[in-house]
Amino acid sequence: MKQVGRLGRQFGVLWSASAVSTLGDGIVAAAAPLLVTSLTRDPVLVGLAVFVQQAPWLLLAPVSGVLVDRVDRRRLTVAMNAARAALTAVLAGAVFAGAASLPLIYAVGLLLGSCAALGDNASSALVPAVVPSEQLPHANSRIFAAYSVLNKLCGPPLGAALFGVAAGLPMAVDAASFAGAAALLSMLRLLPRDEPAPPAADAPRLPMRRQLTEGARWLWGQPAVRTLTLALCLMNVTLIAGFSVMVLYAREHLGLSAFGYGVLMASGAVGGLVGAVLAPRLQARFSSSVLLRAGLVLETLTHVGLALAGSAWVAGLVLAAFGVHGAVWMGVDRTLVQRAVPSELFGRVMSVFMALAVGGSALGALIGGPLARAFGLTGPFWFSAVVMAALTLFAWRPFSRSIDDHEPAGAVPERAAVAN
Structure with missing residues (x-):
């Protein structure tokens, strides 16, 4: 396999596995809501399908952290991808057989969320395990670029088109993508400093409860990471409150077809591609605190724009702008956390970190449906705009220059000129 830029052969393996699985996920991201809405148009039941896939993070994420620090992270990631392949194949088979039901979709979603809570934690540790610290912004940018193209740009329209051919076809493709990712990750080799070393025979193992609290205690003692984590949690509440009923918003409020819904979901990828290209340059030019503050404002305006949008073109432009913001924000927060955490x-x-972030998504999915039922399909976006405006005011000062302390010296030579 050829090297990916200067990031090396092993990053190429990791990037390829991520690209394969993220395409499959993008296909199902459009097809799964269409499958649910073929069975019900109740916004609460539609939102519940999103909630059950996010909920396992609340219970399993702390345990998964201890597990990730105890076992071979690569093998755990491989195992969870294989399990997700099997679960998605079961759902595909049920759809092909005409036996799909809401309880089955909820059950498979719950199990897939459980695999994600275990596997994604381990997967997030693999990037700094194959890439030196100074190259993390570029590595994260390339992974997010693939995510934007495959998951957000290509996946949703393809998923909607495949759903039109056969409802079970997108799930079958997703199952194959997870199997392919598992095969690729089995070939991954970590940097020597991150190869898991066997514990000494006489080395005491800390009790599970103590290990569970160590991560929370470290995070709470780091103001930059703590502030970022709490902000991200609330941002996910507001984001998923609206996006959990996006399929109904697109089809009933904007009047789009199933394929039009897939295209609308892909519009954010255009901005995501621009953001992925700009993210390393913006991180070199501006402080993390400036980029994070700008992100708070842009996310607030996203919800206002979607609430006011009366046509698919306007909504698509808003989602494209959100894609730029999302790519830059992800580049900043991932790099900051990867550099800061021992x-x-x-x-x-x-x-x-992920329990709070995805827990926010779960809460957003839980409240999005009731908000839409009570106030209409734009209700969740108005709610999110108000909450994000309050968060922006609250977090503006904490997102100060102290958040930049985790950047390596000399990484941003232009910073002094920009600050002045």
Whole structure:
């Protein structure tokens, strides 16, 4: 396999596995809501399908952090991808057989969410395990670029088109993508400093409860990471509150077809591609605190724009702008966390980080449906705009220059000129 830029052969393997699975996920991202709405148009039941896939993070993420720090992270990621392949294949078979039902969709979603809570934590630790610290912004940018193209741009229209051919076809493709990712990750080799070393025979193992609290204690003691984590949690509440009923918003409020819904979901990828290209340059030019503050404002305006949008063109432009913001924000927060967290605590800290972040998504999915039922399909976006405006005011000062302390010295030579 050829090297990916200067990031090396092993990053190429990791990038390829991520690209394969993210395409499959993008296909199902459009097809799964269409499958649910073929069975019900109740916004609460539609939102519940999103909630059950996010809920396992609340219970399993802390345990997964301890597990990730105890076992071979690569093997755990491979195992979870294989399990997700099997589960998605079961759902595909049920759809092909005409036996799909809401309880089955909820059950498979719950199990897939459980695999994600275990596997994604381990997967997030693999990037700094194959890429040196100074190259993390470029590595994260390339992974997010693939995510934007395959998951957001190509996946949703393809998923909607495949759903039109056969409802079970998108799930079958997703199952194959997980199997392919598992095969690729089985070939991955980590940097020597991140190869798991066997514990000494006489080395005491800390109790599970103590290990569970170590990650939370470390995170709470780091103001920059703590502020970022709490903000991201609330941002996910507001984001998923609206996006959990996006399929109904697109089809009933904007009047789009199933394929039009897939195209609308893909519009954010255009902005995501631009953001992925700009992210490393913006991180070199501006402080993280400036980029994070700008992100808060842009996310607030996203919800206002979607609430006011009366046509698919306007909604598509808003989602494209959101894609730029999302790519830049992800580049900043991932790089900051990857640099700040000690390798030996990475799994436990990331489990707390992800539990709060995805827990926010779960809460958003739980409230999005009732808000849409009570106030109409734009209700969740108005709610999110108000909450994001309050968060922007609250987090503006904490997102100060102290958040930049985790950047390596000399990484941003232009910073002094920009600050002045």
